[in-house]
Amino acid sequence: MFPGFYEEIHEEFREVVREFVAREVTPHYKQWDAAHLMDRAVWEAAAENGLLGLAVDEDHGGMGLTDYRFRMILDEELARADALGLALALHLHDDWVLPALRRFGTAEQQQTWLPRFLDSSFIASVAFTEPGAGSDLRGVRTKAVRQDDGSWLLTGQKTFIGNAVSGDGALVLARTDGSDVKRRGGAESFSLFLVEKEDNPGYQVGSQLEKMGLKASDTAELFFSEARVPAENLIGGEGRGLEIAKEILPQGRLAVAAGAAAVAEAALGQTVDYVRQRTAFDQPVAEFQNTRFQLAELQIELEAVQRYLAATVEAFDAGQLDVVGASKAKLFIGERAKSMLDTCLQLHGGYGYILEYPVAQAYLAVRLMTIFGGTSEILRETIGTDLLRD
Template sequence: MHTGFYDEIHEEFREVVREFVTREVTPHYKQWDAAHMMPRALWEAAAENGLLGLAVPEEHGGMGLADYRFRMIIDEELARADALGAALAFHLHDDWVLPALLQFATEEQKQSWLPRFMDGSFVSSVGFTEPGAGSDLRGVRTKATKNDDGSWTLNGQKTFIGNGISGDGALVLARTDGSDVKQRGGATSFSLFLVTKEGNPGYTPGNQLEKMGLKASDTAELFFSDVQIPAANLIGEEGRGLEYVKAILPQGRLAVAAAAVVVAETVLDQTLDYVTQRNAFGERIADFQNTRFQLADLQTGLEAAQRYLAAQVEGFNAGQLDLAGASKAKLHASEFAKKCVDICLQLHGGYGYILEYPVAQAYLAVRLLTIFGGTSEILKETIAQELLAGSAPNSR
């Protein structure tokens, strides 16, 4: 990020993260990538270094690091180590599931769950997407039926679930109003649950889904067959699930925007090193006009993305980031990162197509960022709705 974005305390935190990545991630990441799975030992080591649940308040045993710059430092150091799969796994845990607990869980739920989010004993997943319901969550068919004692019985299926195999549970959006699962639900048709795998034989992860990139982060389907959910695992109030999902979307989309800017910055730095060392026709690749013009465009675009992201992070830290602002940040950053990595791969020539080179891995990974957390098309709809609402008669 640009000069002045981080303070001294952030750089001190960076040293902790960098040492953790060097010791616990870099020596093993290629093995995890090949195995399509990261071990629980990684989560335990991250917990020992204070890298999980950064925003958990001090009264619940956390450090209360709600300043999003700390989360970005973790991304930056993992990206520099070409370990983006680990960054994604941590994002799901800290930027999607944890915010729901911090905002909507009861004090009893926080006392029960937050320590486990910090100590690595509970790795979480986000169970929103289904085979027939991606961006349109009102199409969710997974159904939770309330039992006489206030508990719930869950049946359904989720897909594209990060940490789906390795995780211990998921934040699940389910239909709870008894409506026909073949129809789109209403605004109050859904509720959120924290569903645990332990003690629930009907909670079954499917096979590992073969992805283009980010393979170290396992992704799978989840199947729920008469899974029993205690009443205490309902997050917030019944019927407000969609409202809660909308409330956590700004941080989730900010997380993707931050990851996109980090990837673009890292790959551009790697490409600068490559073109200044590689020769063709007796000249450095960096000395060809096409290369210089491409690099100039990318650096300008990167700085614009960094500045815009910095403004949104500042808004988040002040409690002022809304869904439209986060959508703009994700749209711009993810689309720029996709363009940047594509051009950088081209500047690598044939080596850019070899998976041993980080730019090839980044090319496969960055393609997810315009899809995950809301496709670019959905983001444009969100932004347009805000724009048109502001231009409607009597709206000013």
């Protein structure tokens, strides 16, 4: 980010993150990428270094770091280390599931779950998307049926679920209105459950999905066949699932925007280094006017992205970021980052197409940023509808 954005306390935190990445991530990341799975030990090490659940308050054992700049430092250092799969896995845990629990969980739920988000004993997934319901959550068909003892039986299928294999459970959106699951439901038709995998035979993880990039972050389908969910695992009350999903959406979309900006910044730095070292026609590639012109455009784009992100973070930290504002940030930053990575790869020439080069991995990773958390088309619809509202 640009000078002045971070304060001294953030840079002190950065040193902790940088040491953690150098010691616990960099030596192992290629192995995790090849295996399509990260060792549980990295989550445990992150917990030991205070890097999980940053926003959890002191009453529940956390540090209460709600200033989003701390989360951004994690993204930046992982992007510089080409460990983008871990960055995504942390986002799912901290930027999607944790906010639902912090904001809508009961005192008893927070007392039970928040310490587990800190100590790595519960790694979370977000299970909203289904084969027939992506951005349109009212099309969700997974259903939960209340039993006489107050518990729920969960039945359905979810897809594109990050941390599905390595995680311990998921925040699941399910229909609880008892209606025919073939029709779209109203806002009150859905509820959110924190569902544990352990000792729950109805909770089944499908085979890993083969992705273009971010392979160290495991992704799979989830199948629920009358998976039992205790009554106390209902988050926010019955019928509030879509309302809560909308409330946590700004942080989720901010997280994607921040991740895209971090990837773009790291890729530009790597590209500058590359064109200085690479020669063509007996001179460094950096000495060609076309190279300098493209780098100039990339730098301007990066600064525009960072300034937009800074304003969005300021709004979030002040409690003023809504879905439309977060959608604007994700759309602008995600699309700019995608374009920037295309240019960075081109400046690497043939080497940019080789997967062992960081720019190729970044190119594949940033492509997800215009899909995950709401496609660019859905974001444009959200922004346009708001603009035309009376």
